[in-house]
Amino acid sequence: MLQRILALIVKELLAVLRDPKGRLVLIVPPIVQLLVFANAATLEVRNVDIAVLDRDAGRSGHELVTRIDGSPFFRSIVHLQNLEQLREAIEMRRVIAALHISPSFSRDLAARRPADLQIILDGRRSNAAQIVAGYLGQITEGMVADLHPGASRGPAPAVVVARNWFNPSVDFKWHTVPGLVAVISLLIGLLVTALSVARERELGTFDQLMVSPLRTHEILLGKTVPPLLVGLFHTTVFVLAAVYVFGIPLRGSLIYLYGSALFYLGAIIGIGLFISALSETQQQAILGAFLFAAPAILLSGFATPIENMPDWLQTLTVINPLRWFLVIVKGIFLKALPLDEVLRNTAPLALIALVTLSTAAWLFRHRTE
């Protein structure tokens, strides 16, 4: 019996790896995805262009512009002459924000009257615009504080000291790369398994497999092990790349990571086989895989936090394996996640794997025409 299963596993591995184009698809896209997306998926704001309409006759307006120019967040400053130009610069998206300095800015500051400063921001990019507004506010406050040292008498203001745990310099890659390990494994694992049964159906070889002496659970095992091996291979490559290429600290235990990865891949493969068993053709299988992958990635907390979603949608995310594994990967990389937390997030994965794999096995038997 063991030999039979082994033969099936070897056959399945060959089916995936024999075709040179198919082999290429398993190796090149994941690496390109990791390299490009690790650098692209950032919500940081740097290198933005801003515009300045400086009507101030005095020196303070100029001083403010110089300080903004010296800040690392801004790439270039566009100097404007009138409000018409300001409107155009924002509308054409040449700049994300425009600073409008009033004619009496220096005079008011010198006289300690409230000096007017208007910041116009592009609401089409409201997330980035809010962050830019924060930068500009800090720069302005810094200038005013230097202009009037010791101005604030009375009770000393409380100082807010912020510390970023787990990621002290708030490097976005630390947040993205561990997440990508989970996301890319999902994409590959799903596609490889979704196609496996559908392809045999299309070619008619699945019926042959069903009438062979192999039992249903043996076929299931033969179809599960090869993608599991492929998935573990990818996980290993990604973890190595995360540590050695991107310099992400690996603070937790690798054993926990691989232990939960087994259940994660099991859940993905279960879903893939489930899709595969339902589809008649490869094309349907690919579409089915996509139909699952797109919501799974969007509703996992990878790109935007789950907390921001409406409550009913947050409840729905419990059936998403990526959501649980994302907590585990990020936790093990950055937070040295303790065992009880690993287990708490692995249990749903095991449950999803159990349900989907047994449904797939049932479908294998009951959907042969």
Place this chain on the structure above:
Amino acid sequence: MEHAVDTEPAPARRLPTFTPGERFRRFYALVRKETQQLVRDPSTILIAFVLPLILLFLFGYGVSLDASRTRIGLVLESSTPAARDLGASFRASPYFDVRVGRDRREFSADLVAGTIRGIVVVPADFGSERLRRGSAPQIQVLVDGSEANTASFVQSYARGVVANWQLATSAQATRRAAPVSIEQRFWFNPELTSRFFLVPGSIAIIMTLIGTLLTALVVAREWERGTMEAMMATPVTAVELLAGKLLPYFVLGLGSMVMCTTIAVFLFGVPFRGSLLALFSLSIAFLCPALGQGLLISAAAKNQFVASQLALLTGFLPGFLLSGFLFEIDSMPLPIRLLTRIVPSRYFVPSLQTVFLVGDVWPQFVRDIAVMSAMGAFLFFLAAKNTQKRLA
């Protein structure tokens, strides 16, 4: 002089030629065949109408950058009236869902587990005599840096709460030097609803799916089954064949754009300030490179599995990540910034956001339409060349 009759070549040696009327009839038949094939295939309906609906709902409801009520822990080491007052300000803040404790160790496990995103510590000396003598007490804000965007928002909201509290309490006590009064104005989207720019952007991604993924899959299937070669044996030229294949998908793409726009405006309440003319011109221009890309992928791959992978890798994912839909292009490193220039949706997403939120800004539209059309022409040229090569 009178050799005109002799110079006319023998008609029998000519290749068969067709009058424009015949060519049109042939082309029409081809388009009709493709349309029927498309309408009868259930996966078409799935990609063209069901998938866009699902994605639009996901982007409309699921993807949001508007952090509302982030869960934090508040540690009050001091029980002075000032500390209690500040604690009340945190609890009253619409941005936080606060749990209060006495010791920061109560919360550190929650921060590791990710059930809270930050801890605010009000120190033991807060509000005591020392405060009044002038040394500033430190309020610590410990945030979960593994969620980088949330971390920075928690930080700035916490600063805001403390600053407002200070302003309110010191207003009656002392007059401070007047600061600069900064007036912030967010044009086009004053309420800062991220949905207003995400939903228009997602229309671009949905159209990429139809244009690139669907076309690549369908044409690759024809290559796989050999029906493409059969079509090539007919008198139809390669250009006619490709154009006939694409026309129905072109209409399908526009159809789902109209559906998505309707939902965006009437269900999600996204303002539509531009003109329909601009919306259609941009969409038509964008469909050229999207369809061209799908065609090129199928001609190069000729295999559904590889074609679908390539379509996702070069169409969907760049549309999502490199188009400025969610992530700021300016913040990316230079090589990636250069890479975004060859992504068609990078020219479509900003223009779509403009049509919805700003209005008609024709200089921007004309530039983007020109770039997208040029890309489309180039991709069609490559695809046609690739198809002809197979014939030889």
